Structures are given as structure tokens and as C-alpha cells.
Amino acid sequence: MSEAGAPQVIDHRGGVWSIAVPIPDNPLGHTLVHLVETDRGPVLIDTGWDDPDAWDTLVAGVGACGFTLTDLHGVLITHHHPDHHGLSAKVREASGAWIAMHAADTDVVRRTREAEPRQWLDFLIARLATSGAPDDHLAPLREARAKGGGRSLPGLRAALPDREIAPGELLDLPGRRLRAIWTPGHTPGHVCLHLEEEHPGKDAHGDGSRRPGFGRLFSGDHLLPGITPHIGLYEDPESVGEVTDPLGDYLDSLERVGRIAPAEVLPAHQHAFTGAEGRVRELIAHHEERLAGLRALLRVPLTPWQLAVSMEWNRPWEQIPYGSRNIAVSEAEAHLRRLVKLGHAELVPGSDPATYRAV
Incomplete structure (x- = not known):
């Protein structure tokens, strides 16, 4: 909640709203949950972190948009991370709304729910050890495993979606044209949602002309105005199959979004912005x-x-918190994967821990 006790809600016009739902103890501050009015009732895009204050803010925010939770028709999830999908189960329970997600992220949710917490700790310890993490970094994880920890990890009981968001699909939202754009990279099943409708606003000069570009893009974490999204490895304890290239996926997805050229981007963090094509070029560079x-x-x-x-x-590395170092290593590994795929680096044969060199 804001200091005044009211949720931070913005009317983006044309039946589109954003609600700033707080993320506890996180420098991002909040997730921008978007509400889109349809002829069958409002739909949420993402829900926010599963936390009592976040829930109260979301409920109050829906009310500030002129609706109650029971009015909600559906929930569209851009990706499975807990600051986006965390409250989905509570929303469904309170409203009866369906939940939709791309199949690749639904698979992650299913595997996470089915895995034993100890499996996650074993997986994380093994991966960090292979990456060359020092013993003093591994020690707390080994201690947690010995004590049977891991049951409080976020996402272990995330909601299983009811529907699939198919790439390129024009979603079944009466009165709206909202198309799913598959944008893997931040997660394997991340989606952006393109509102294929004329932007209701005028340009910044106020001369009556329309903004350049077409429609509005709900970009989740894929395209943010001032942050480079985390791109790490997709793997989890139960994942199998080919070696993935998340950074390659992300760069390809950026190109795809750049070609859409929306008039405005409505991201899940920070603030709405224009100039999507320029921001795409910045991130690729x-x-x-x-x-x-x-x-x-x-x-x-x-x-x-x-x-x-x-x-x-x-x-500086010395100031990076413990958990964030794990994320940083995963990001380094994603970049290594890309360099190896491009033929610019290789694994040193027989190295333990895994060691890489330029080619």
C-alpha cells in the first residue's frame, strides 16, 4: 500500500489499468499487475508475490479499477516467477477465474511442485560445485540439506494453470484483440501480450496525432525501460533433453518484439514507456x-x-548478497552457453570444476 493507504493504480485508458503490487524485501519494489476489461469481465495480467500485503494491495487495486475479485474472468501469466504467478492460486480461489500460461512454463511449475525440496538443494549444490563455487559458499546449502531444509523455497506450491497460451494465439477475450507473443529467454515460456488496438492516447506533443507504432505491448520482464532482465539457465532437478541457450532465445525474442513496434510498452516493473524498437537495440547492443x-x-x-x-x-561482488550470487553465476553460465554455441569459447576437456577458455 502507499503511505496514504490507497493502492498505486494508473488508468492507462481504453480499459487498461496497472496496479503496483509490492514485492517484499526486493529492490524492484513492486510488480505492475495489469487489468484489462473485456466483454466477459476483467482479466489480470500477472498477479504478484504471494504475501499478505501484496494480496491486500491487489484486492484494493482491483476495487480502485471499479471491480471486485468475483468479477474477474481470467488470469494471464507472462511467466512462472513468484513475483508474477505467486498470487494466482488465491485469485482463482476467490474469483473462479481461469489461469493461463505458456506450456513451457507450465512444465516448470509442474516439475517444481512434484520435486522434493531436498532435490532442489541437491541440484543447486551440484551445479554450483561444478561451476567452481568455493566451499564457504556451498557450506550453508549443505547445512540446510542436512537439516531437511528447502521447504520454504518460493514456487514449490505454485498454481497449475487451467489453460495454455499458444504462441501467436489471438486470446479468447470478447471485445479485445490480445495476441500472445512467445518470448523465451528470461524463462522458457515467457510471453508478451500485444493489444492489437489503436492506442487511445495522443502523442507527447499534444497535437492530436497518434503515437508512432501500433497497439500496446504487455511485456512482462522481457522488455523493461531501465533494467536488463536476468537471463540465466533454464535447468531444474527434473529437466531433461537438449542443452538450452537462454541468451540466444532472448536475443531472438527481442528481435521479434522489435518488429512488432508497439506504440507503448506496459512492463511488469518500473513504468510504461515508448520507443520499444530503440530499447530493443540497446539491449541487443x-x-x-x-x-x-x-x-x-x-x-x-x-x-x-x-x-x-x-x-x-x-x-562490487563483495556487496552482492548470497542468493544473488547464485543468480549471477547462472547468468554467467548462460553467457558461456552462448559463446560456446557461437564457437567463441569451449570447455577445457577434463576440467573439474568446469573451466572455459576463449577460442
Whole structure:
């Protein structure tokens, strides 16, 4: 809630609203849950973190948009992360609304629910050890495993969706034209949602002309105005199959979104913005520059952990919290995967922990 006790709600016009739902103890601050009016009742895009304050804010926000929870017709989830999907089960229970998600992320939710918490700790310990994490980093995880910990990890009881969001699908929302755009990278099943309707607003100059581009894009975490989304490995304890390339997926997805050229982007964090094509170019250039920098670092063979320590983050490595270091290593590994696929790096044969060098 805001200091005044009212939820932070923005009317984006044309039957589109955003509700700032807080994320506890997170520098992002909040998730922007969007409400879209349809002829069959309002639909939410994402729901926010499963937390009592977040729930109260969401309920009050729906009310500030002129509706009650029982009016809700459905919930569209951009991706499975707990700051987006966390409250979905409570929303469905309170309203009877269906939940829809891309099949790839539904598979992640299903595997996460079915896995024993100990499996997650075993998986994380093994992956970090292979990446070259030092013993002092692994020690708390090994202690938690010995004590039977892991049951409080977010997402272990996330809601299983009722419906699938198919790539390219024009969603069944009477009175609206909302199309699903599959944008893997941040997660394997991330989707953006393109509202294929003329933007209701005028341009910033107030001269009556329409904004450049067409429609509005609900971009989830794929395209944000001032943040580079985390791109890490997709793997989990039960995942099987081919070796994935999340960064390659993300860059391809950026190109796809850039071609859509929406008049405005409504992301899940920060604020709405225009100039999607320019932002796409910035993000592609950022990752190309980072890949070139990592290739230069790999002139000396490094483990993924050593590479993560050497990379530039938003603060010195010594100030990065424990859990965030795991995320940073996963991001380093995703970049390594991309370099290997491009033929710019290779695994040093027989190395343990895994060590990579430039080619």
C-alpha cells in the first residue's frame, strides 16, 4: 500500500489499468499487475508475490479499477516467477477465474511442485560445485540439506494453470484483440501480450496525432525501460533433453518484439514507456558488448564462478548478497552457453570444476 493507504493504480485508458503490487524485501519494489476489461469481465495480467500485503494491495487495486475479485474472468501469466504467478492460486480461489500460461512454463511449475525440496538443494549444490563455487559458499546449502531444509523455497506450491497460451494465439477475450507473443529467454515460456488496438492516447506533443507504432505491448520482464532482465539457465532437478541457450532465445525474442513496434510498452516493473524498437537495440547492443568482454576475459581459462566474479554488476561482488550470487553465476553460465554455441569459447576437456577458455 502507499503511505496514504490507497493502492498505486494508473488508468492507462481504453480499459487498461496497472496496479503496483509490492514485492517484499526486493529492490524492484513492486510488480505492475495489469487489468484489462473485456466483454466477459476483467482479466489480470500477472498477479504478484504471494504475501499478505501484496494480496491486500491487489484486492484494493482491483476495487480502485471499479471491480471486485468475483468479477474477474481470467488470469494471464507472462511467466512462472513468484513475483508474477505467486498470487494466482488465491485469485482463482476467490474469483473462479481461469489461469493461463505458456506450456513451457507450465512444465516448470509442474516439475517444481512434484520435486522434493531436498532435490532442489541437491541440484543447486551440484551445479554450483561444478561451476567452481568455493566451499564457504556451498557450506550453508549443505547445512540446510542436512537439516531437511528447502521447504520454504518460493514456487514449490505454485498454481497449475487451467489453460495454455499458444504462441501467436489471438486470446479468447470478447471485445479485445490480445495476441500472445512467445518470448523465451528470461524463462522458457515467457510471453508478451500485444493489444492489437489503436492506442487511445495522443502523442507527447499534444497535437492530436497518434503515437508512432501500433497497439500496446504487455511485456512482462522481457522488455523493461531501465533494467536488463536476468537471463540465466533454464535447468531444474527434473529437466531433461537438449542443452538450452537462454541468451540466444532472448536475443531472438527481442528481435521479434522489435518488429512488432508497439506504440507503448506496459512492463511488469518500473513504468510504461515508448520507443520499444530503440530499447530493443540497446539491449541487443548491451549483450553483444558483454559477450565480447567475457570472451576477452576467457583468454585465461576460468570457471563460471570466476567469470561471474570478474563480470560487471550493479555493485562490487563483495556487496552482492548470497542468493544473488547464485543468480549471477547462472547468468554467467548462460553467457558461456552462448559463446560456446557461437564457437567463441569451449570447455577445457577434463576440467573439474568446469573451466572455459576463449577460442
